[in-house]
Amino acid sequence: MSTPAAERPSRSTVASPTHPNAFTLDLIVRMLRTTVFHYSFGFVAIIGLKALELPWSHPATQLALGYTALLLVIYGVAHRFRAKETIDWQDQVVVVTGGSGGVGACLSGILAMRGAHVAVLDVEPFASHMPNVKFFPCDVADIEQLHAAAEAIRGDLGHPTVLINNAGCAIKGSILDVEPAQVEKMFRVNSMAHFWTIREFLPDMLRRNEGHIVTVSSILGWCAPAGLSGYGASKAALNVLHDSLHEELRMRGTKVRASLICPGHIGTRLFADLNTANEFLLPVLSPMDIVEAVIEAIGAKQSREYYLPWATNMMPLFNIFPLWMRSYLKELLGVDQSVRHLIPRQPAVHDKEN
Structure with missing residues (x-):
């Protein structure tokens, strides 16, 4: 009714609805989800650090490895419980x-x-x-x-x-x-x-x-x-x-x-x-x-x-x-x-x- x-x-x-690309908190969240909080960001960071010839034992490299591993675990768990039915x-x-x-x-x-x-x-x-x-x-x-x-x-x-x-x-x-x-x-x-x-x-x-x-x-x-x-x-x-x-x-x-x-x-x-x-x-x-x-x-x-x-x-x-x-x-x-x-x-x- x-x-x-x-x-x-x-x-x-x-x-009028706010434009999807207007600068809002929702836009920032979308950007973070597809960059910093996506596991691919970790791989890019590791590649960048190795391009700078930092050893695997360097703290920055260790941090990037740990962060990437954490994101992979989170995404893996999320995928495990995601609905598989269509x-x-x-x-x-x-x-x-x-x-x-x-x-x-x-x-x-x-x-x-x-x-x-x-x-x-x-x-x-x-x-x-x-x-x-x-x-x-x-x-x-x-x-x-x-x-x-x-x-x-x-x-x-x-x-x-x-x-x-x-x-x-x-x-x-x-x-x-x-x-x-x-x-x-x-x-x-x-x-x-x-x-x-x-x-x-x-x-x-x-x-x-x-x-x-x-x-x-x-x-x-x-x-x-x-x-x-x-x-x-x-x-x-x-x-x-x-x-x-x-x-x-x-x-x-x-x-x-x-x-x-x-x-x-x-x-x-x-x-x-x-x-x-x-x-x-x-x-x-x-x-x-x-x-x-x-x-x-x-x-x-x-x-x-x-x-x-x-x-x-x-x-x-x-x-x-x-x-x-x-x-x-x-x-x-x-x-x-x-x-x-x-x-x-x-x-x-x-x-x-x-």
Whole structure:
């Protein structure tokens, strides 16, 4: 279920994703992964040192040998535990909630191009020129509508093997400004709908002993700024839901997997009226950044968690810091600056003159 048009800014106000080659922390991390932290760097260093005619016993050569050996061990262990199965996308029936726009529409198109049969669930009309994409009008927060759509999917496409819970909406404003009905709607779409879709599609996956449930949450579920309390709380519920779902699947001993995607600011209409104050640490993501993470998780046939951009990988540990430090870090990262317009300032109170 996408946000109604009345609650979304126009397309012209959508924040542009940060250019992939812009100078950001993510670019630095990518460069380090392919240079200093890649085992080939060690071999190049050793060759360079030997070109300088340094003996094997020289400390610099010994350091290069040890560093290269360490990287080879790390890469070897990683390769040992890397998924070796390959997924046949043409055998997959994928359900994408909130698939009519933004990340959902991008996901539906890419999955269809890979050969998957895609069922799009949304309240907004969706048309695709691809024959393996089918739209099923549905409010996923409504159990009866969801069940009817699920039966139609099973009849038209077969039993879903992948569920991507992507639907979401956002109401912005202070706790005192948002209406109770708006908060209730956010929790129905952002949280409760995930319960209903999992209960609808998971039993078939368990019977077939295969499947994947992908939860698209948000970094704001770990660290919600002022003005986004309802949205952050609804996404925090998703993070805990995913954690519990993963443990239930593990204890069942099933091959059904569960993955979590926690993105930061995405360049879509949902948060078009918010600016990213610190693009070096928190660049604006493109829908394709999320699509790549989702497809990688499904293709690996493993339960995974992704935090985007790179700086947000520490967010699950954010709450171990004391309150004053968390507030300072939000200010440092520019989080407060991006939402300051959502919170009215307290008028100054002056003492009356005697």
